[in-house]
Amino acid sequence: MAERELTYREAINEALRQEMRRDDTIILMGEDIAGGSGQPKELQDAWGGVLGVTKGLYTEFGADRVLDTPISESGYIGAAIGAAATGLRPVAELMFVGFMGVCLDQLFNQAAKLRYMFGGKARVPVTIRTMIGAGLRAAAQHSTVDYSVLTHFPGLKCVAPSSAYDAKGLLIAAIRDDDPVIFCEHKALYGEKSPVPEESYVVPLGTADIKREGRDVTLVAFAKMVHTALAAADELSKSGIQAEVVDPRSLSPLDEGTILESVKKTHRLVVVDEDTPRCGMATDIVSLVSQKAFDYLDAPPQMVTPPHTPVPFSPVLEDSYLPTPEQVADAVRGTLD
Amino acid sequence: MHLKREKALWVYERMVLIRKFEDKVHDLFSAGKIPGFVHLYAGEEAVAVGVCAHFRTDDFLTSTHRGHGHCIAKGVEVRGMMAELFGKATGSCKGKGGSMHIADVEKGMLGANGIVGGGAPLACGAALTARVKKTDQVTACFFGDGGASQGTFHEALNLASIWKLPVIFVCENNLYAEASPVKYTLNVENVADRAAGYGVPGVIADGMSFFDVYEKAGEAVRRARAGEGPTLIEAKTYRFYGHFEGDPVNYRPKDEEQAYRKRDPITDFKQKVLAKKLLKADDLEKIEKETQAEVDAALEFAESSPFPKLEEILTDVYVNYP
Numbered sequence: 189m190a191e192r193e194l195t196y197r198e199a200i201n202e203a204l205r206q207e208m209r210r211d212d213t214i215i216l217m218g219e220d221i222a223g224g225s226g227q228p229k230e231l232q233d234a235w236g237g238v239l240g241v242t243k244g245l246y247t248e249f250g251a252d253r254v255l256d257t258p259i260s261e262s263g264y265i266g267a268a269i270g271a272a273a274t275g276l277r278p279v280a281e282l283m284f285v286g287f288m289g290v291c292l293d294q295l296f297n298q299a300a301k302l303r304y305m306f307g308g309k310a311r312v313p314v315t316i317r318t319m320i321g322a323g324l325r326a327a328a329q330h331s332t333v334d335y336s337v338l339t340h341f342p343g344l345k346c347v348a349p350s351s352a353y354d355a356k357g358l359l360i361a362a363i364r365d366d367d368p369v370i371f372c373e374h375k376a377l378y379g380e381k382s383p384v385p386e387e388s389y390v391v392p393l394g395t396a397d398i399k400r401e402g403r404d405v406t407l408v409a410f411a412k413m414v415h416t417a418l419a420a421a422d423e424l425s426k427s428g429i430q431a432e433v434v435d436p437r438s439l440s441p442l443d444e445g446t447i448l449e450s451v452k453k454t455h456r457l458v459v460v461d462e463d464t465p466r467c468g469m470a471t472d473i474v475s476l477v478s479q480k481a482f483d484y485l486d487a488p489p490q491m492v493t494p495p496h497t498p499v500p501f502s503p504v505l506e507d508s509y510l511p512t513p514e515q516v517a518d519a520v521r522g523t524l525d
Numbered sequence: 526m527h528l529k530r531e532k533a534l535w536v537y538e539r540m541v542l543i544r545k546f547e548d549k550v551h552d553l554f555s556a557g558k559i560p561g562f563v564h565l566y567a568g569e570e571a572v573a574v575g576v577c578a579h580f581r582t583d584d585f586l587t588s589t590h591r592g593h594g595h596c597i598a599k600g601v602e603v604r605g606m607m608a609e610l611f612g613k614a615t616g617s618c619k620g621k622g623g624s625m626h627i628a629d630v631e632k633g634m635l636g637a638n639g640i641v642g643g644g645a646p647l648a649c650g651a652a653l654t655a656r657v658k659k660t661d662q663v664t665a666c667f668f669g670d671g672g673a674s675q676g677t678f679h680e681a682l683n684l685a686s687i688w689k690l691p692v693i694f695v696c697e698n699n700l701y702a703e704a705s706p707v708k709y710t711l712n713v714e715n716v717a718d719r720a721a722g723y724g725v726p727g728v729i730a731d732g733m734s735f736f737d738v739y740e741k742a743g744e745a746v747r748r749a750r751a752g753e754g755p756t757l758i759e760a761k762t763y764r765f766y767g768h769f770e771g772d773p774v775n776y777r778p779k780d781e782e783q784a785y786r787k788r789d790p791i792t793d794f795k796q797k798v799l800a801k802k803l804l805k806a807d808d809l810e811k812i813e814k815e816t817q818a819e820v821d822a823a824l825e826f827a828e829s830s831p832f833p834k835l836e837e838i839l840t841d842v843y844v845n846y847p
């Protein structure tokens with residue numbers, strides 16, 4: 189029997205639905221995650237989120253468990269954190285990751301620090317789902333990934349799936365985890381399909397996945413950049429270069445072992461990241477490998493990232509902002525010279 | 526409130542220009558010619574124009590994601606706006622911002638904003654500049670009914686109230702924030718009721734009527750220029766198109782849409798100025814033709830303009846580079 193395929197969007201929806209059926213302490217909050225709240229029945233559940241990810245959940249679980257919120261990120265993200273600390277397991281949606289600018293105090297002073305400050309006498313099992321990524325001509329405030337910032341804060345966990353399979357398993361893991369987890373959904377991936385089991389399953393936080401095996405160079409890439417790295421690997425294989433593509437999936441905690449093992453095998457590292465280059469995941473991985481696998485390296489590690497600028501609107505500029513498979517292939521060839 | 530003939534011509538011209546610009550953008554978006562997130566102002570023209578009719582070029586405004594109407598009311602050139610929507614080098618922001626960040630600082634238009642609530646503190650800042658420099662410039666802060674739930678709005682209103690800043694907070698209550706009806710997101714009848722909590726005047730205007738907005742904004746601007754502090758105006762209005770281009774608009778009743786379409790602010794203005802014999806049918810027709818030509822020319826300009834050069838990606842991040 190052919191394996192069932194789901195889109196990334198459907199996989200997330202299914203994970204939420206299955207978890208909510210299993211555990212009635214799970215509630216959802218966010219702006220227009222239903223849409224039409226307070227309207228007559230035929231106008232309710234109109235949107236299911238701006239890009240339709242939570243569609244139908246309001247209809248199944250009702251207004252007590254699926255709460256549309258006013259545009260008050262500081263208020264409702266904070267409320268999700270407070271509810272998590274007192275017995276619920278909320279999954280709150282922060283529509284675009286750039287809006288963390290509005291609620292950053294609740295994320296990094298409250299969610300991230302409560303447990304530590306209280307000497308371990310609190311747990312904050314909240315999941316914050318948020319959209320990341322460029323490529324949709326959404327301009328500077330709606331196109332960032334920003335997960336490096338969130339990864340920086342001790343106390344927060346942060347994941348960024350690149351496939352429908354990973355999305356479902358990581359979201360279930362995030363919801364069941366007793367710590368605050370930021371779940372980053374790349375908006376250019378919602379239509380990506382892959383085989384997804386119908387039963388619920390967990391992709392444990394902090395486990396990387398080797399998306400393609402190879403012996404010549406290690407490509408570490410995140411979210412949509414995994415696809416860019418895979419395209420580059422395809423291209424390189426035509427000239428006999430076998431690239432290994434490692435998808436950490438989880439930025440915090442980070443599966444250092446899988447990355448280091450890969451580099452010890454290939455002796456070369458190129459990191460492909462959609463975040464800007466300073467203090468980002470790319471510098472973080474390069475630093476890790478430089479410290480822990482320096483003797484294995486045959487060439488200086490390379491990074492392929494956007495420039496140190498906000499995301500431009502103009503299609504020609506945005507296209508040149510994002511790393512391309514050609515740039516990745518060039519960087520790989522540079523390590524082989 | 527009395528309107529001189531010259532001003533009435535200007536008002537009609539601006540309202541119709543906004544409408545024609547937005548209708549054109551709607552068609553262009555549907556045809557796949559404009560990318561990204563685009564939010565149209567059609568239906569709300571009386572609000573931006575009713576406020577900006579009291580403004581000088583050196584007055585300021587802060588806007589929202591739905592910013593085209595504010596731009597046009599403040600005198601921003603539609604050529605540059607259209608080119609910006611196309612991401613062209615000749616756009617008001619060199620193609621770097623697009624619809625959601627359209628701005629023209631020289632015209633006092635301090636930017637559309639992709640962050641709901643992002644403009645309110647900036648408006649206080651602009652007003653503070655005017656106060657410290659002892660000019661009599663005023664600042665309008667436009668925001669939506671959805672924006673009224675954002676903390677920044679409340680903080681800004683408080684700041685403006687204690688410092689008596691020359692700000693006019695203008696809530697464009699179009700009954701919806703995306704797909705959420707205002708009766709769900711607010712526990713008060715009117716956004717204007719919230720003014721009481723900050724000790725400033727809270728005024729309701731009919732946002733489908735230029736004359737009503739014009740009159741109420743007139744008093745608010747007078748107060749602000751005289752150093753008497755901010756006013757909160759709530760204009761009850763309606764957006765004719767969806768929240769953004771591509772919205773199925775499946776959360777509001779069709780009869781409600783039709784009822785508001787019948788209260789078109791441009792038709793309302795037209796009927797009133799003709800009845801008062803302030804303008805003649807010929808005047809209106811001439812404006813309709815001229816504004817259409819202006820929008821067509823803007824489109825031609827946008828389409829024939831070049832895209833930015835790739836090195837532009839690195840400019841404008843900072844003023845000074847090391």
Ligand SMILES: Cc1ncc(C[n+]2csc(CCOP(=O)(O)OP(=O)(O)O)c2C)c(N)n1
Nearest residue numbers: 287591639640641669670671672701702703
């Ligand atoms: C901080 C923030 N939260 C959410 C959004 C997404 N968003 C864009 S417009 C909008 C609704 C705004 O409603 P309102 O303020 O009433 O303005 P309107 O669109 O009706 O003009 C939302 C939720 C955003 N851009 N910024």
Ligand SMILES: [Mg+2]
Nearest residue numbers: 669670701702
């Ligand atoms: Mg609104």
